[in-house]
Amino acid sequence: MESIVKTDSRGRKTVLNACTEPCAIEKGMRLIGGKWTGSIIYHLKDSPVRFNDLGRMLGGASKKMIDQRLKELEARGMVVRKVINDRPVAVTYELTEFGRSALKILEDLRVWSEANSI
Template sequence: MRAKVIENENGRRVAVEVCTEPCAIERGMRIIGGKWTGSILYHLKDGPVRFNDLARMVGGASKKMITERLRHLEDHGMIKREVVATSPVSVEYEITDFGSTAICILDELRQWSEKVRFQTE
């Protein structure tokens, strides 16, 4: 069902058939739409990455923000975290099969963004 705006008997515009819960687009954006989230997923698409390397790849984001985004993605089953028994101990992050399903969306967004960039310059 799709929400609509109509005029009521008093001539006022009102919304009808409104969503009572987030629509599919909103649910998806809540998972991958946060700042740095898409970049983090995109950097994990080619294989496991250690935390510090990931922090270097996602320039401009603080380690605290990267940690928050990684926890968010892990909570949603998009990535997995593995503690590596090295000296010193390190942590690697890897995209899950479910997380990989978002890569095509992010790649389309990347291509669209590149086109938009050239149209606005």
């Protein structure tokens, strides 16, 4: 991660240790940083939540967005979808251990964000 810009004798520049394509920060952001992704993970922190309840909690995110994000999170193994009832279809989403491992970062982000009351 220590990128070093090297200048040769003729003023030409090259970088040693450049971020190999998307670097760790960028990769991490792509797991956690998508629009609404962090909020969804954070709202699942205490217990499994049902689809529409999540929508109500998130205020501002469309059903399509939530659906899309949940599917991405499921594909990455951060969230599990569980059908808890058939007759009237009822589904909950909950965090996996991996999903849970992101909570610390999100909690820090929340504290930082609130401290800078933007």
